[in-house]
Amino acid sequence: MKLTYTGKTKDVYVLEDGNYLLKFKDDVTGENGVFDPGANTVGLTLEGAGKAGLRLTKFFFEALKKKEIPTHYIDSNIEEGTMTVKPAEVFGKGLEVICRYRAVGSFLRRYGMYAEEGQELDGFVEVTLKDDDRQDPPISNDALDMLGILSKEEYEVLKVLTQNIGNVVKEELAKKDIELYDIKFEFGRIENGKEIVLIDEISGGNMRAYKNGQYIEPLQLEKFMLEL
Structure with a gap:
């Protein structure tokens, strides 16, 4: 597993099989300590935010799968705070x-x-x-x-x-x-x-x-x- 990208809210690793692993962080975007989903800087760190984001992401991606809406999602590991996805x-x-x-x-x-x-x-x-x-x-x-x-x-x-x-x-x-x-x-x-x-x-x-x-x-x- 090799780190290929360090993002604001996630790190990205490439796996041996060619898929990617997203590692969710507790950082969220915002300014001056106030959360803002549209901000382009990390504004604050919320303990548990990474796993919370992953749980909700899994919930929505699986809802989309049922409706046959295409995504890169393969599976996730909530305890490790990671999600496996197709290369895109x-x-x-x-x-x-x-x-x-x-x-x-x-x-x-x-x-x-x-x-x-x-x-x-x-x-x-x-x-x-x-x-x-x-x-x-x-x-x-x-x-x-x-x-x-x-x-x-x-x-x-x-x-x-x-x-x-x-x-x-x-x-x-x-x-x-x-x-x-x-x-x-x-x-x-x-x-x-x-x-x-x-x-x-x-x-x-x-x-x-x-x-x-x-x-x-x-x-x-x-x-x-x-x-x-």
Whole structure:
């Protein structure tokens, strides 16, 4: 097992069989000690966050598998805080895809002239470049195509997958009377670029969720969803 990448919230190892192992950390993104799923820096460390993120990720990936929505997930080991996944090629140097159901966070900061806080959005899909130096700038489908990152045809696949997966997560949360405001995904190509699939994770650290109008912290979200 060889360490190939050290990320903000996970380390990535390559296995002898060619698959990859993701090791979940207790670090979460944010600024000045405040959690923010859209931030591009580690803001704080929450004890147990890694395993909590993995438990929720396993729950959602298995729900997607039942609906035959493609992901890179193979299996997981909760005690070790690891997940085994298929090798996938990211788009360019990495994209983040956000599905928004309410106007909060960076969406509100950018479009506050027109949007009100908490305003309903109809599964709005937004793509940003993973580029810490440039604060993860949003990018349009035309620019993605022109820069050779993602073709227009691939963008349409990405958009449909994002909305379908977002709706699965939204429906699962609603079963616990929890409302999803927004969620961040990552995608990649597998099978030598033939198929686009969801990669990375689906956890409290990737979304904003509210219950009775109150924001739910990542660790608390896991407890609500899995009734721990």
